[in-house]
Amino acid sequence: MAEKLLKKGNEAIALAAIRYGADGYFGYPITPQSEVMETLMEEMPWETTGMVVLQAESETSSINMLYGGACCGKKVMTSSSSPGISLMCEGISYMAGAELPCLLVNVIRGGPGLGTIQPAQGDYFQAVKGGGHGDYKIIVLAPASVQEMYDFVGLGFELAFKYRIPTMILSDGAIGQMMEKVELRDPVRRLTDKEIAEKYGHWATVGKPATRKGNIISSLSLAASEMEAINLRLQEKYRTIEKNEIRCEKTMCDDAEYLLVAFGSSSRICEGTVEIAREKGIRLGLLRPITLFPYPTPVIQQMLPQLKGIMSVELNSGQMVEDVRLAVNGAVPVEFYGRMGGSIFSPEEVFKAFAEKFNL
Amino acid sequence: MDINEIIKPENLVYQKSKVLTDTVMHYCPGCSHGVVHKLLAEVIEELDIQDKTIGISPVGCAVFAYKYLDIDWQQAAHGRAPALATATKRLYPDKYVFSYQGDGDLASIGTAEIIHACNRGENIVVIFINNAIYGMTGGQMAPTTLIDMKTSTTPYGRKAELNGYPLKITELVAQLEGTCYVTRQAVENPANVRKTKKAIRKAFENSAQKKGTSFVEIVSACNSNWKMPPVDANKWMEDNMFPFYPLGDIKDR
Numbered sequence: 001m002a003e004k005l006l007k008k009g010n011e012a013i014a015l016a017a018i019r020y021g022a023d024g025y026f027g028y029p030i031t032p033q034s035e036v037m038e039t040l041m042e043e044m045p046w047e048t049t050g051m052v053v054l055q056a057e058s059e060t061s062s063i064n065m066l067y068g069g070a071c072c073g074k075k076v077m078t079s080s081s082s083p084g085i086s087l088m089c090e091g092i093s094y095m096a097g098a099e100l101p102c103l104l105v106n107v108i109r110g111g112p113g114l115g116t117i118q119p120a121q122g123d124y125f126q127a128v129k130g131g132g133h134g135d136y137k138i139i140v141l142a143p144a145s146v147q148e149m150y151d152f153v154g155l156g157f158e159l160a161f162k163y164r165i166p167t168m169i170l171s172d173g174a175i176g177q178m179m180e181k182v183e184l185r186d187p188v189r190r191l192t193d194k195e196i197a198e199k200y201g202h203w204a205t206v207g208k209p210a211t212r213k214g215n216i217i218s219s220l221s222l223a224a225s226e227m228e229a230i231n232l233r234l235q236e237k238y239r240t241i242e243k244n245e246i247r248c249e250k251t252m253c254d255d256a257e258y259l260l261v262a263f264g265s266s267s268r269i270c271e272g273t274v275e276i277a278r279e280k281g282i283r284l285g286l287l288r289p290i291t292l293f294p295y296p297t298p299v300i301q302q303m304l305p306q307l308k309g310i311m312s313v314e315l316n317s318g319q320m321v322e323d324v325r326l327a328v329n330g331a332v333p334v335e336f337y338g339r340m341g342g343s344i345f346s347p348e349e350v351f352k353a354f355a356e357k358f359n360l
Numbered sequence: 361m362d363i364n365e366i367i368k369p370e371n372l373v374y375q376k377s378k379v380l381t382d383t384v385m386h387y388c389p390g391c392s393h394g395v396v397h398k399l400l401a402e403v404i405e406e407l408d409i410q411d412k413t414i415g416i417s418p419v420g421c422a423v424f425a426y427k428y429l430d431i432d433w434q435q436a437a438h439g440r441a442p443a444l445a446t447a448t449k450r451l452y453p454d455k456y457v458f459s460y461q462g463d464g465d466l467a468s469i470g471t472a473e474i475i476h477a478c479n480r481g482e483n484i485v486v487i488f489i490n491n492a493i494y495g496m497t498g499g500q501m502a503p504t505t506l507i508d509m510k511t512s513t514t515p516y517g518r519k520a521e522l523n524g525y526p527l528k529i530t531e532l533v534a535q536l537e538g539t540c541y542v543t544r545q546a547v548e549n550p551a552n553v554r555k556t557k558k559a560i561r562k563a564f565e566n567s568a569q570k571k572g573t574s575f576v577e578i579v580s581a582c583n584s585n586w587k588m589p590p591v592d593a594n595k596w597m598e599d600n601m602f603p604f605y606p607l608g609d610i611k612d613r
Contacts, residue, residue, distance in 0.1 A: 024451055052450045057476035061443040064436065064473070068416070068444030071434040074451050094437050193452065205432035205448070207412045207455055216426045218417075218435035 003184045009149040009175040012182045013079060013105055014039035016153035017051070021188040022103075023074035024052040026065035028084060031117040032173040033107035036079040049190050059084040063091030070100035071217045073196045073204030075157050079105035081173075082123050083114060086131065092166055093132030096234070097219030101160035103153065104138075104168040107176035110342035118342025119173030119265060124319035127170045128292045135231055137238045139167040139245065140292040142263040146180035148290075154185065163241055164203075170292060172315065174265040174344070238294075247290035248299050252278065256285030258358065259303065260350070261324050262313040263289050270313050272347025273354065282360060292320070300327040309358050311335040313350055315343075333358075377401035379410055383427045390590025392580030393421060393489060395547040397428050399557045400460075400487065404431065407564055413456040414448055416441040418470075420462040421495040439470020442477035445484045456567055458485035464494045467503040467529040474533065481538030481572040485563040488530070488575065491582035492601065499585030503527040506604060511585070526604065530577045534610040540572035542611040546579045548594040552607070559609075571613075579605050 007015065014036050017025055027037045037055060045051035052069075056062040062078045069076035080088065085106045095102060106127060110120035123131075127140045139159050141152045152169050160167040191199065197206045208214045221227045249267075252274050253259070262270040267288040277284035287303075289296050300310075309332055312321035321336040328334050337353040339345050345353075354360070379401035387393045404413050410431055417425040419438035426433035436444050441459035449457040466474050466488050477484065493511055494500040500513040504526050508517040518526075534542040541563060545556040556578060563574035579601050583593035 024447060026447060052447075054446070054450065056443070057472055060440070061473055061476065064440035064443035065447035067436070067440070068434060068447035069451050071444065072414075072448055072451050076447065076451075090437055091440070098435075205414050205434055206452070207414060208430065208432045209411050214426070214429070214431045214433060216433045216435070218426065218433075220423060220435055 002186075005182055005184065006179055007146060007182045008035055008177055008179050009143075009146045009171060010035035010107065010177070011039045012146050012150040013153060013169070014043065015184065016150040017077060018043060018045045018049055019184060019187045020154040020157055021049065021075060021190040022051055022077055022157070023190055024054070024069045024076040025078065026054050026056050026062040026069070026076065027078050028056050028059045028062050028080065030081045030084045032109055032119070032176050033079050033081050033105070035176075036105065051190065059087040060091070063088035066102045067091055067095055067100065070095060070102045071205045073200030073206060075103075075190070077103035077105070079107065081107045081109045082111050085123065085126065089126070089132035092138065093130070093134055093136060094219050095166045096132070096136035096138060097134065098217050099164040099234075100166065100217070101157075101164050102166050103156045103160055104166060106168060106170050108170065108172040110340065116342040117173065119315065119344065120340065120342055121172055121264060121266060121315040122319070122340065123170065124292065124314070124316060127168055128295070128323070136234060137293050139163070139165055139241060140170050141167065142170050142290060142292050143175060144264055144267050144288060146175070146178065146182045149175060150182050151185070154188070159245060163237060165237070165241070170264065172265050242294040245291060246294045246296045246299065248296040249288040249290060251286040251288070253285035253287065253303065255283050256303070256306065257283040257308045258285070258354070259307055259310045260284065260286045260313055260354070261289070261300070261310060261320070262286065263292060263320065266313050266315055269345060269347055270350060273350040276347055276351045277354070284354070295323050295327070297323070297327040300324065304328065304331045307332050309333045309335065311337055311354050311357060313345070314338045316340060377405045379405045379429055379431065381428055381430050385428060386424055387421065388584040390581065390583040390593060391421070392491065392547050392578060395553060396487065396489065396556070396578055396580075397425065399547070399553070399560055401429050403557065403561045403564055404429070407561070409456050409564070412454070413458070414452070416444045416448070416457070416459040418459070418461040418465040420465050422460050422462060422489065423496065425460050439465050439468070440473055441465070442470065442473040442482070442484070442486065446477050446480070446482050449482055449484050453483070456485070456564055458487060460487045461489070462495065463488070463490045463492065463502045463504040467527050471529070474529070475536070478533045478573045478575065479536045479538045483567050483570045484573055485567050486573065486575045487560070488577040489580050490577055490605065491580040492526070493582050493585045495582050495585055503529070506600060528605070530575065530610060533575050538572050539575055539611060540613055541566050541574040543575070543609045544577040544579060544605060544607050546597070546602070546607055548581065548597060577605075579607065
C-alpha cells in the first residue's frame with residue numbers, strides 16, 4: 001500500500017520532486033514557501049537519487065540556473081512566492097523563447113510590492129497572461145489540495161517535456177502552509193546522462209558528439225522574418241496545448257442553473273458555498289479550472305444553455321473573471337466576488353454575495 | 361598553380377582549428393574577440409574535449425560566439441551566464457563548462473552572478489573580455505571605463521564624482537576563496553597571444569581537476585567604439601589600460 005503522510009503543501013512539493021525524479025532544484029528563500037528548499041536540504045536527495053539542490057544568491061540567479069539545467073535536458077525546478085516570481089520573469093520569458101522545459105512553483109502571497117505573507121491569488125494575470133516580455137504562454141496548473149501539490153509536480157514535468165515549455169504550479173500561501181493527508185506515488189527514477197543524450201540529444205546541450213553539429217540554445221533571432229516564424233511556431237504550440245490539455249473539475253454541475261468559477265484555495269471554500277445554496281434549493285454548481293492556461297473556455301461554453309448566471313470567485317480584484325467573460329461573450333450575466341491582500345472569504349460570505357448579485 | 365597543390369601535408373605549417381566553424385565573424389577588424397575565439401578553439405582541440413565542452417555566450421558583442429565554435433552552446437540573458445554555467449556544471453560534473461562575457465555583462469548587470477559563482481568555487485572557466493566599453497549597443501560607458509575616457513554616455517569623459525570609478529572586478533574575485541586561478545592577459549601582440557593561450561589552457565585543466573573557478577580576463581581593444589584605427593587602439597590600450605589593469609597572474613593555487 002502506498003505510504004500516506006500528513007504534510008504541508010510545500011513539503012509535499014519537495015517530496016514529490018525527489019520521487020518524480022527531478023535532477024535539480026535551485027531556489028531562494030521567501031515566505032510562505034521556504035519549506036520547499038528546507039525539506040529538500042533535510043532529505044539530502046544528492047545522497048540517494050543524485051538530485052542537485054542548490055540555494056542561489058537570488059531568484060534572478062535561480063531561474064537562470066534553471067535555464068542552464070533545462071538546456072541540458074535535465075528535469076529542473078524552482079519554487080518561490082510572488083515578489084520572487086516577478087524577479088524570475090526575465091528568465092521565464094527567455095525559457096519560453098528558447099522552448100525549454102522546467103517546473104516553476106509560485107506559492108502566492110498578497111501584493112503588490114512586498115505585500116503580505118498571507119495567501120492571495122493576485123498573480124493570476126502574471127502567470128496566465130505572461131509576466132515577462134514578449135508573446136508567450138506557460139502551462140499553469142492550479143492545485144486545490146496538498147495531494148495535488150504532490151501530483152502536479154509529476155504532471156508538470158510531464159507536460160513541460162511533452163511541449164518543451166515552462167510549466168507553473170500556481171498555488172498560494174494557504175495550500176502551501178496547510179497540512180493534509182498525502183499519498184506518496186511510486187518513485188520514478190532519474191534518467192541517466194546516456195538516456196538524456198539519446199532522448200534529448202538532438203536539441204539539448206549535453207556535449208557535442210562527432211556525429212552532429214553543436215546544439216545552440218538561444219532565444220535570439222535578429223531578422224524580423226525569422227523571429228516572426230519562431231513566434232508563429234510558438235503560437236501554434238499554444239493552440240495545440242489548448243486543444244489537448246484542458247483540465248477542470250465540476251461539482252454539482254449537471255443540473256446547475258448558476259455557476260461559481262474558482263481555482264485553488266478559493267474553490268475549496270466555494271464547495272461550502274455550493275452546499276449552502278443546495279440546502280436552500282438553489283441549483284448552484286462549481287467549476288474548478290485545474291489548468292489556468294489552457295483555460296477551460298470550451299467547458300464553460302458548453303454549459304451556457306443551462307445557466308442563468310456565473311460568478312467568478314477569487315482572492316484578488318477580479319483577474320480570472322476576464323477569462324470567464326471572454327468565454328461567455330455576453331451570453332449570461334457574469335459577476336465577480338473577491339477579497340485581497342491576504343484576507344480570505346468564508347463560504348457564507350461568498351453565498352451572501354452570490355445571492356445579492358443575482359437577487360436570490 | 362591550384363591552392364590545393366600548394367597545401368600538401370609537408371607544406372602545412374599552420375591551419376585553422378577544426379573547432380572553429382567557417383562562419384564569417386561579425387566582429388570589427390581589429391577587435392580582440394576573434395583572436396580569443398581562435399585560442400579557445402585551439403585549446404579545446406588540443407585537450408580533445410570538443411564533445412565534453414559546453415559554452416555559455418553573453419549578451420553583448422560575443423552574443424554570437426555560438427556561431428564560431430562548433431560545440432554545444434547556451435545563450436544566456438544579460439549577465440546571467442555564471443548561473444547557467446553553475447547548473448550545467450553541477451548537473452554534468454565531468455563536462456567542461458565555460459562562460460564568455462564582456463565587461464558590461466560580467467562587471468555591471470551580472471555582478472551578483474559572477475561574484476557568487478566564484479565564491480561557491482564552481483568548477484567552471486570564465487573568459488572575461490574587458491575593453492572598457494559597451495560594444496554591441498554602440499559605445500556607452502562600462503563599469504571598467506577609465507577616468508576621463510570618452511564614451512557615448514560620458515561624452516566629456518568619465519568623471520568619478522558623476523560616474524564612480526572603474527571597477528577592478530578581477531582583483532575582487534581573486535579575493536574569494538572559491539577561485540583557484542585569476543589572471544589578466546591581452547592579445548595585442550604575438551607574445552601576449554601565446555601567454556593568453558597558456559592561461560586559457562590552464563583554466564580548462566583546473567576545471568578537470570575540480571580546483572575551483574578559473575577566471576581569465578583579457579584586456580581588449582574596441583577600436584570601433586574607441587574611434588581609432590586598430591593599430592592606434594592597441595597602442596592606446598598599452599598606454600592607458602595596462603597601467604590601470606596590469607597584466608599577469610593575480611592568483612594561482
